[in-house]
Amino acid sequence: MRKIIHVDMDAFYASVEQRDDPSLRGRPVVVAWRGNRSVVCAASYEARKFGIRSAMPAVRAERLCPDAVFVPPDFTRYRAVSRAVREIFLRHTEHVEPLSLDEAYLDVTENLTGLPSATAVAQTIRAEIREELQLTASAGVAPNKFLAKLASDWKKPDGLFVIRPEQAQALIAPLPVGRVPGVGQVMERRLATLGLVRIGDLAVAEPDQLHRHFGRYGKRLHELAHGIDENPVSSDRARISVSAEDTFENDLPLSELEPHIRRMAARTWQAARKMDRAARTVVLKLKTSEFRILTRSITLTTAADSEQTLADRAVGLLARVELPDSVRYRLVGVGLSGFEAPSEAPLQPGLFSEQDASPED
């Protein structure tokens, strides 16, 4: 049996805004461009109390809650946070299928950290997201993608729900058919005319009848209603980053980190070589003795072509750590991300490595 987790960030864009601007915390926040035709990209839970929902016209949202704070979306920042979330997923499994910036499926039938259960993995991921990114996520654990996605919605926000195979049918039977992926308003109306209103109705419907009305999708509806979904988690871009990190026995000052960074760079390079594709972004991660996590990254114009380049770039990122000299560090990590699609090319490194690089962060 497979173990699938669906992770859904809570009110993602709005939460990022509230995290980064303390004055927004506790207030109804609507992420939307100003303008008559604009729609709500995200609404904080405070705003949702007023009935504001994603995809609602911004004008209507303003009418529902005149006191709401409207913030224009900043996708560059959301993408960066989304990447950080993905990094957390990738510590636990290579099989991550991002659906959008704020949700993803993870196949943790086998996990990389040795945690005893999928539930434990989901809890750890939620804790890491909270701790490292100061954001909350809801997670659903189930034997397949369909159920996992339903589960993540069960205890939202900041909740975890597990659907065990034997409970699945009973749990989903009372839900409206609209909760089945692919069933929109039109389909919902057509199903209603056949007397099929809840998922349980679909489960007991004649498969032939469903097939007659909906063709191949009818078969899928029937399966889903029985809690069956064989679709695999397709981590097409198999891995999006590779990294290695190490915690020291004694906390060290910044000036003593270089050899450790080089050591981690060597490990990361070994792992990256196995991926057989080129990566352009070098990431340095540090954790202070106070457990504050810093990351600095640089994206090169051409892929990092040697362990030397990776190590030099990672060490170079130390210059961008602006904490006082008195700070001690308990951990360093070196990562590579921004892998090029495998179809792009076998890696042909350049002769001249002093390529220009553009800083990020």
Added chain:
Amino acid sequence: MKIQVGRNELLTALQAVVGVVERRQTLPVLANFLLEAKEDELIVTGTDLEMELIARATVQNLSPGKVTVPARKLFDICRGLPEGAEITLESGADRVTLKSGKSRFSLSALKADEFPAMGAVTGGRALVLKRTELKGLLEKTQFAMAQQDVRYYLNGLLIDGNAKRLRAVATDGHRLAFSEHVGDTGLTESVQAILPRKSVLELSRLLDNSDAEIRLVIGQGQVQIDIDVVRLTTKTIDGRFPDYERVIPEHGDKRVVADREILRKSLARTAILSNEKFRGVRLQLSEGSLKLQTHNPEHEEAEEEVEVGYAGGALEIGFNVNYLLDALGAIPGAEIVLELKNSDSSGLVYQSGDPSSKYVIMPMRL
């Protein structure tokens, strides 16, 4: 202007210059040759603003003067006339008339003073060497020049000379070709200049393998070379060429000695089934043997084994097969040496016993 000239004499001059005329121009006058009748010479000039070519032909000068005419058309007419024909060229108000036997052509003309001339390079440092020597340097390296690379200084060839030697270096960033001529150069100090790609190709076309000496004058931003009755003036590329000496590897401990022609043919055959875009070939070395392997997205595969002199232990390395073929094609001798260090480091190719030309190739991770 009015001149009389033999068809062959004129054609030779036009042929020397026509290569610089682009098929599409930014200025109308750049599609034209400048013709100037002076004493008993006709001076033909063509330019693309970056390079200028001037050729001279001996003519019977009936009336001095200058005019510009459409270059390709004049060249095509002249080429189409029978050998040994006599040609009369005469300029009118806005026309140039060409007569030969019973043929008559009236070509549109532009004013000669609109023609942008580069002028002579003065105050430069002069380099003297045999034509065959310069041609050799160019032919052994020019194939490695980049084409339209954003690193514009790679879209050319570096001339690096001092009193005792002259080097030509070209690289596209993945492989590098280096060739050195040791001998008196006539230089009193070291000079460096990057010649643009097109100028290098034209220059190499104009040079023959004769022992006649040529002078190459390297001035500020320009280089000028006189070859017989042809003068090539080119702007140089203003940029810093990468430090090529740094990337030419020290002698690697894994040394392969191979018959150049056998290896070249094997590579050419395996290349047929390499990935058309990336051109990777895998080299597997073991005692006395070099195996070549390629495959492509259609799952077609090629394998060859070549007997080589090698005792450096097993090693596997990937290269762009074109880079290897280019290098082997530029080496004249029968035996080559391929020096390697490991699968991540660049390979060095040169003619056995003659490291005056060296080819550095970065491996490819296949």
